[in-house]
Amino acid sequence: MTTTVPRPPAKVSFRDRLLRLAETVTTPLLPDDYLDLVAPLRAGADLRGRIVAVEPETADAATVVIRPGRGWRGHTPGQYVRLGVDVDGVRQWRAYSVTSPPGRPDRCITITVKAIADGKVSNHLVRRVRTGTIVQLDQAQGDFVLPAATPRRLLFVTAGSGLTPVMGMLRAGAHGDADVVLVHSAPRPQDVIFGPEVRELAARGVIRLVERHTEVDGLLGPDELAGLVPDHLERQTWACGPVGLLDALQERWASHGAADRLHIERFRRSVAAVGEGGTVSFARSAVTVAADGATPILEAGEQAGVLMPSGCRMGICFGCVVPLREGAVRDLRNGELTTAEPGDGVLIQTCVSAAAGPCDIEL
Structure with missing residues (x-):
C-alpha cells in the first residue's frame, strides 16, 4: 500500500505577501512602476542613469555627467554606451564614447557630445537637457580599447x-x-x-x-x-x-x-554602394514613403513619423533589426542585396539598409 504525503505549502515571505497585496491595489500599474518614480536607479531595476551636470566644452560640444544605477558594471577606456533619452515625447537611442576614466570617486561616468546639424539627440543633450533628467543606459561595449600590455x-x-x-x-x-x-x-x-x-x-x-x-x-x-x-x-x-x-x-x-x-x-557607416531606391511600406503603421537609394530605412521611417527602434545607427548594436516582409533592400556598407518574399521573415538592420525597389517592413 502506498501512502501519499501531501507536500507542505511553500513558505511565502512577508515581503512577497506585501508585494502581492500591492499588486492587487495598484493594478493596472505594478509596484515596480511606482518604485521607478521614487528610486529609478535602484538595484534590480532596468539600467538607468541620472544626469547630474552638463559642462560646455566648445561652442557646439558638451560633456554630460551621468550617475548610473546600481546595475552598472563599469567600462574599459575606449568603449561606448548606448543612451536612451526622451526627446519631444519619443525615446531615442544613440551611442556615445565614455570619456571618463573607470572608477571615479563619485561613481559617475561622462559622455561628450558634439551637436551636429539636424541632430535631434545631440542638440538636445548639448543645449536643452536639464540636470536631474533620467536616461536609459545599456552596459558599456566595444573593442576600441588598448591591450592589457600597453605598446611602447x-x-x-x-x-x-x-x-x-x-x-x-x-x-x-x-x-x-x-x-x-x-x-x-x-x-x-x-x-x-x-x-x-x-x-x-x-x-x-x-x-x-x-x-x-x-x-x-x-x-x-x-x-x-x-x-x-x-x-x-x-x-x-x-x-x-x-x-x-x-x-x-x-x-x-x-x-x-x-x-x-x-x-x-x-561613428558613422561607410557607404560602399547605394541602391536604386523605392517605396517603403510600414505595415502596422499604415505608412508608405518614397526613399532614395542612399537614405537608410531607419531615417526614412523616422522622417515619416514611424516609431522606429534604433541604437548605434552604424550597424553594430543590432538595436534596429526588424523583419522585411517583402521586397528588396541594399546594405549601404557593402552593397549586398537582400530580398524577401511573403513568409520568409528575413531580418534586416534598418540603419544600414536602403530601399532597392519596393519593400514592406513589419513596423
Missing part, C-alpha cells in the same frame, strides 16, 4: 569628436611609460574638444600633440600624417574620425602590410 609606441589619429574615445584612454593613464603621439584635426583651435586638457598633457611632456586646423592646413590625410609622424606605420595606431579619413588610413596601412597595427572606431 602609440599613435592616436583623431578628428572632430573622434577624440572622445581616445580621451577616455588618456584620462585612464594610457600614456604610462609609452611614447605617445596624438594627431588631432579640427576646423580651428577653439573647436578642439578637450583642447586645454590635451595641450596641458603636451606641455608636461606626457604626450606629443600635433594639432591640424583644417581652415588653415586643409584636411588631414595619410600623406600629411607621414610628414608629421615619419614612423607612423611602425606604431600601434588607434584612429577615430570621419569616414573619409578612416578609409584612407585603412588603405595606407593595408598597402604597407601593417593592417594589424591599425585599430579603427567608426
Whole structure:
C-alpha cells in the first residue's frame, strides 16, 4: 500500500505577501512602476542613469555627467554606451564614447557630445537637457580599447569628436611609460574638444600633440600624417574620425602590410554602394514613403513619423533589426542585396539598409 504525503505549502515571505497585496491595489500599474518614480536607479531595476551636470566644452560640444544605477558594471577606456533619452515625447537611442576614466570617486561616468546639424539627440543633450533628467543606459561595449600590455609606441589619429574615445584612454593613464603621439584635426583651435586638457598633457611632456586646423592646413590625410609622424606605420595606431579619413588610413596601412597595427572606431557607416531606391511600406503603421537609394530605412521611417527602434545607427548594436516582409533592400556598407518574399521573415538592420525597389517592413 502506498501512502501519499501531501507536500507542505511553500513558505511565502512577508515581503512577497506585501508585494502581492500591492499588486492587487495598484493594478493596472505594478509596484515596480511606482518604485521607478521614487528610486529609478535602484538595484534590480532596468539600467538607468541620472544626469547630474552638463559642462560646455566648445561652442557646439558638451560633456554630460551621468550617475548610473546600481546595475552598472563599469567600462574599459575606449568603449561606448548606448543612451536612451526622451526627446519631444519619443525615446531615442544613440551611442556615445565614455570619456571618463573607470572608477571615479563619485561613481559617475561622462559622455561628450558634439551637436551636429539636424541632430535631434545631440542638440538636445548639448543645449536643452536639464540636470536631474533620467536616461536609459545599456552596459558599456566595444573593442576600441588598448591591450592589457600597453605598446611602447602609440599613435592616436583623431578628428572632430573622434577624440572622445581616445580621451577616455588618456584620462585612464594610457600614456604610462609609452611614447605617445596624438594627431588631432579640427576646423580651428577653439573647436578642439578637450583642447586645454590635451595641450596641458603636451606641455608636461606626457604626450606629443600635433594639432591640424583644417581652415588653415586643409584636411588631414595619410600623406600629411607621414610628414608629421615619419614612423607612423611602425606604431600601434588607434584612429577615430570621419569616414573619409578612416578609409584612407585603412588603405595606407593595408598597402604597407601593417593592417594589424591599425585599430579603427567608426561613428558613422561607410557607404560602399547605394541602391536604386523605392517605396517603403510600414505595415502596422499604415505608412508608405518614397526613399532614395542612399537614405537608410531607419531615417526614412523616422522622417515619416514611424516609431522606429534604433541604437548605434552604424550597424553594430543590432538595436534596429526588424523583419522585411517583402521586397528588396541594399546594405549601404557593402552593397549586398537582400530580398524577401511573403513568409520568409528575413531580418534586416534598418540603419544600414536602403530601399532597392519596393519593400514592406513589419513596423
